[in-house]
Amino acid sequence: xxxxxxxxxxxxxxxxxxxxxxxxxxxxxxxxxxxxxxxxxxxxxxxxxxxxxxxxxxxxxxxxxxxxxxxxxxxxxxxxxxxxxxxxxxxxxxxxxxxxxxxxxxxxxxxxxxxxxxxxxxxxxxxxxxxxxxxxxxxxxxxxxxxxxxxxxxxxxxxxxxxxxxxxxxxxxxxx
Numbered sequence: 001x002x003x004x005x006x007x008x009x010x011x012x013x014x015x016x017x018x019x020x021x022x023x024x025x026x027x028x029x030x031x032x033x034x035x036x037x038x039x040x041x042x043x044x045x046x047x048x049x050x051x052x053x054x055x056x057x058x059x060x061x062x063x064x065x066x067x068x069x070x071x072x073x074x075x076x077x078x079x080x081x082x083x084x085x086x087x088x089x090x091x092x093x094x095x096x097x098x099x100x101x102x103x104x105x106x107x108x109x110x111x112x113x114x115x116x117x118x119x120x121x122x123x124x125x126x127x128x129x130x131x132x133x134x135x136x137x138x139x140x141x142x143x144x145x146x147x148x149x150x151x152x153x154x155x156x157x158x159x160x161x162x163x164x165x166x167x168x169x170x171x172x173x174x175x176x
Contacts, residue, residue, distance in 0.1 A: 001081040002087055002095065003079055003081055004022050004023050004029055004081065004082055005021045005022055005059075005080040006078070006080065007079075007080065008020050010069045010073055011072075013069050015067045016061065016062050018059070018060060019052070030061075036083075037078050038081070039078060047065065049061060049064075050063060063075075099118060102114065102160045104159075104160045105160070106163070107151065107161070107164065111135065113141060116128050116130040119142075124146050125144075127143045127145055128141070129143060138175045139174040140172070140173055141172050141173075142173075143162060143171055149168075151163050
């Protein structure tokens with residue numbers, strides 16, 4: 001299952017929901033006919049999406065069987081999942097969860113750490129890379145996930161090779 005969004009609040013009195021989407025673009029969350037909703041993957045219930053659209057800066061959704069604000073309140077704070085095989089990914093695209101835990105090495109083969117998180121800061125996504133316990137210096141890197149930096153992603157080997165451009169050593173924050 002892929003975690004694609006969160007139910008934030010009810011919207012109106014007839015069971016509509018305000019959704020925070022983790023998809024890119026945000027309105028891609030509307031492309032799934034069924035949502036698997038729960039606290040985690042093991043506790044999901046399946047809902048059919050009757051309507052989902054972007055309204056100003058919000059994503060609003062209506063699920064079949066959710067007809068009142070009280071029913072919508074029961075879903076507040078839950079996560080939205082979809083089966084991974086329903087998500088289409090182009091050859092040059094990656095699911096964030098597939099990058100998590102990958103070992104990151106620089107152009108010389110030096111280990112920088114492992115991907116611990118991904119962040120979207122507008123212009124591009126960024127990899128957060130934390131050093132591992134077996135490394136001499138402890139800290140973290142924040143590297144842009146752009147073509148000039150990412151040389152190769154090998155999901156089978158769980159390895160990402162990057163090229164640290166001039167000045168990118170400033171992307172390292174040591175931990176004491």
